[in-house]
Amino acid sequence: MLYAxxxxxxxxxxxxxxxxxxxxxxxxxxxxxADTKAADAFVVATQLMEPxxxxxxxxxxxxxxxxxxxxxxxxxxxVGFYLLECESLEAAARWAKRIPRATxxxxxxxxxxxHSGKTVGE
Amino acid sequence: MSDAVHRALRSAxxxxxxxxxxxxxxxxxxxxxxHVAVERALLRWADELxxxxxxxxxxxxxxxxxxxxxxxxxxxxKDGALRHEFETDPAFGDEVIRSAFRDDMARxxxxxxxxxxxxxxxxxxxxxxVAGLSIDEIARAYLMKNTAIERRITxxxxxxxxxxxxxxPPTEAELPARLDAALAVFMVxxxxxxxxxxxxxxxRPQLCDLAIRSTRMLARLFRSEAEVQGLLALMLxxxxxxxxxxxxxxxxxxxxxxxxxxxxxxxxxxxxALVQKALLRKRLGPYQIQAAIAAVHASAPDYESTNWQxxxxxYDALLRHRPNSVVRLNRAVAVSRARGAKVGLALLxxxxxxxxMRSYSPxxxxxxxxxxxxxxxxxxxxxxxxxLALCTSPLQxxxxxxxxxxxxxx
Numbered sequence: 001m002l003y004a005x006x007x008x009x010x011x012x013x014x015x016x017x018x019x020x021x022x023x024x025x026x027x028x029x030x031x032x033x034a035d036t037k038a039a040d041a042f043v044v045a046t047q048l049m050e051p052x053x054x055x056x057x058x059x060x061x062x063x064x065x066x067x068x069x070x071x072x073x074x075x076x077x078x079v080g081f082y083l084l085e086c087e088s089l090e091a092a093a094r095w096a097k098r099i100p101r102a103t104x105x106x107x108x109x110x111x112x113x114x115h116s117g118k119t120v121g122e
Numbered sequence: 123m124s125d126a127v128h129r130a131l132r133s134a135x136x137x138x139x140x141x142x143x144x145x146x147x148x149x150x151x152x153x154x155x156x157h158v159a160v161e162r163a164l165l166r167w168a169d170e171l172x173x174x175x176x177x178x179x180x181x182x183x184x185x186x187x188x189x190x191x192x193x194x195x196x197x198x199x200k201d202g203a204l205r206h207e208f209e210t211d212p213a214f215g216d217e218v219i220r221s222a223f224r225d226d227m228a229r230x231x232x233x234x235x236x237x238x239x240x241x242x243x244x245x246x247x248x249x250x251x252v253a254g255l256s257i258d259e260i261a262r263a264y265l266m267k268n269t270a271i272e273r274r275i276t277x278x279x280x281x282x283x284x285x286x287x288x289x290x291p292p293t294e295a296e297l298p299a300r301l302d303a304a305l306a307v308f309m310v311x312x313x314x315x316x317x318x319x320x321x322x323x324x325x326r327p328q329l330c331d332l333a334i335r336s337t338r339m340l341a342r343l344f345r346s347e348a349e350v351q352g353l354l355a356l357m358l359x360x361x362x363x364x365x366x367x368x369x370x371x372x373x374x375x376x377x378x379x380x381x382x383x384x385x386x387x388x389x390x391x392x393x394x395a396l397v398q399k400a401l402l403r404k405r406l407g408p409y410q411i412q413a414a415i416a417a418v419h420a421s422a423p424d425y426e427s428t429n430w431q432x433x434x435x436x437y438d439a440l441l442r443h444r445p446n447s448v449v450r451l452n453r454a455v456a457v458s459r460a461r462g463a464k465v466g467l468a469l470l471x472x473x474x475x476x477x478x479m480r481s482y483s484p485x486x487x488x489x490x491x492x493x494x495x496x497x498x499x500x501x502x503x504x505x506x507x508x509x510l511a512l513c514t515s516p517l518q519x520x521x522x523x524x525x526x527x528x529x530x531x532x
Contacts, residue, residue: 011342015335016132016254021125052341052351053395055402066402068346 002043002109002120003092005082007102010075011051028100036084036095043112044083051077076103083109127167130175131160135254136339138179140226145180146187147288149233149251150279155183155190227252227343233289235304239281244307245314246271246278253336263315263328301344305353305409308337312357317515325368325517330361348403351396352410358393359416362386374521378425390420408443411436430460447476448484455488463495483512487522494529503529 014022029045036042054069070077082099086092089106096104112120138159142152159182163175172178234247249255255263261271292300315329337354344350366384367375375381397417400410415436422428437453450473458466470489479485486509493502503526510522 010133012133012339015339016129021129049392049395050338050342052345052354053392053399055399068403070345 001086001088001092002112003084003086003089004107004109005084005092005096005099006078006105006107007080007082007099008076008105009079009102011077013101025100028098032082032095032098035098036082041084041086041091041095042082043085043114044081046082047080048078083112126171127164130167130171131163132254134175134179135160136230136252137176137223137227138183139251139254140230141176141180141222142183142187143230143233144222144226145184149230149247149282149289151187151190152183153251153279155187158186159183224343227339229289229291231304231340231343232292232300233282235300235307236282236285236289237300237303238285239278241307241310242274243278243281245311246274247282248307248311248336249332250275250278252339253332255332263326263332265326301347301350304340305349308333308340308353309409311336312360316360325364327361327364330357330364333357334361348400348405349407349409352400352407352413355393355396355400355413356409356416358389358396359413359420362389362393362420372517372520373524374517376521377419382424385420393417394420406439408440411440411443415440428459430456434460447473447479448482450476451479451482451485451488458492463492466492467496481512483509483514483518485509486512490525499529 014025017025033042033045051070054071056067056069056071058065058067079102082095084092084095086095089108092106096106109120135156139152139156142155143149146152146155156179159179162182163179167175231248231252234251235244239247246260249260250257257268257271257275261268264271312330312333315326315331315333334354334357337350337357341350341354362385363377363380365386366380366382369375393413394417397410397413400406401414415433418429418433418436433456434453437449437456440449441453450469454466454469454473457469467489470485470492473479473485486505490502490505490509493499493505506522506526506529510519510526513519513522
């Protein structure tokens with residue numbers, strides 16, 4: 001089963017990190033990526049820019065407009081996700097626990113297709 | 123102190139200070155209260171981190187503040203009612219602290235960036251309070267001694283105390299002007315690090331980092347204010363070039379000769395994303411236009427393929443907001459790239475009569491480059507010599523000396 005690991009942080013959680021802390025965090029992600037690749041679980045890793053960079057397309061009746069983002073004002077912000085192929089929820093949770101300093105939502109993927117035409121859920 | 127405690131304290135500090143500042147109605151009292159709370163936290167948090175660090179600090183700080191006020195009240199009026207009044211105030215729940223966060227931070231920003239304060243004073247206050255930096259960190263960024271920074275902060279705090287009427291929250295109509303004053307303060311901080319000024323022999327990229335961090339906080343606070351995002355974009359796009367701009371120890375590299383592979387891609391991309399968003403919004407202001415100018419440079423694979431035509435249009439737009447001769451000088455550079463050195467030199471002749479231009483070193487730098495390109499090497503040398511004589515930054519001086527050396531050997 002393909003799982004999405006949706007990563008949330010308190011806004012500004014890393015503002016006060018020094019270069020060393022930043023490097024340590026990145027290193028943990030790199031190791032996780034290497035390990036999931038070695039286990040044939042890795043599909044996608046994505047980090048999003050800050051919420052203030054976002055725009056929202058809204059519909060009201062027939063009118064469509066591009067408006068100021070983010071979509072929702074929350075204390076915890078969505079910062080990125082992994083897509084990992086896992087045997088079970090238990091296996092997915094094992095990987096998710098290794099995502100450092102974050103709250104992680106694990107959601108099974110219903111449909112997925114990439115540029116190579118590889119699909120899931122059809 | 124463990125890393126986790128350190129990190130929790132640092133990220134909770136500004137918000138806790140902002141809330142205490144509202145409660146105490148006095149920045150200095152708030153800082154003293156928070157100071158005691160932090161000392162207590164250092165003892166307690168090592169065992170177990172609180173789930174709500176900000177609320178923990180606010181409660182501890184508030185108690186200290188109340189004790190202080192009560193002590194003073196008893197001395198003055200033997201009035202014990204004060205503590206009771208604070209204790210029954212419903213505004214201290216964790217939820218309230220969280221929901222009032224934006225207002226409290228805005229209040230703190232506007233206290234520190236009061237337009238009646240001198241920019242340097244406001245910068246010190248902003249670093250120490252809004253950005254929550256220790257004196258040690260500020261001193262390191264400024265390449266100054268701790269004692270000197272301490273003196274500056276003490277002076278800044280005194281200046282705030284002496285403001286008549288204290289803090290006044292801006293009305294909705296006043297907000298743009300107050301925000302503008304705050305943005306100017308953050309820009310001063312950035313420029314302090316970016317420009318090699320006479321007092322500093324080096325660029326100070328740490329100051330740029332601090333300015334970006336503070337502006338980022340401001341951008342989160344005022345999400346719908348296009349100019350705040352514009353300023354953040356401008357800083358990111360300029361600072362993205364930092365590594366290419368200075369070859370250690372002291373070789374300043376102009377945009378034309380920078381190795382663009384050294385530009386920081388993360389900063390550049392975030393800056394570009396913010397500029398694109400700004401252009402879509404169609405509420406352009408001077409910071410957004412300057413960011414758009416930086417974005418044109420950032421998008422060019424090399425100096426030759428820069429879209430100079432677009433830059434001229436952007437400088438025209440900037441002139442409508444900032445009609446001054448420095449902007450006109452920069453516009454002249456873009457025009458000369460788009461339409462040739464001769465056209466540029468004609469613009470400079472018009473500019474030369476502007477007040478201040480004939481004592482402005484960059485004017486002669488531009489003139490020198492355009493003369494050299496027109497094949498007038500002797501005139502170019504005298505322009506660069508004039509630029510050198512007017513230049514007060516050691517870093518820029520060495521840059522000009524190298525230019526002169528190149529001209530004279532060719």
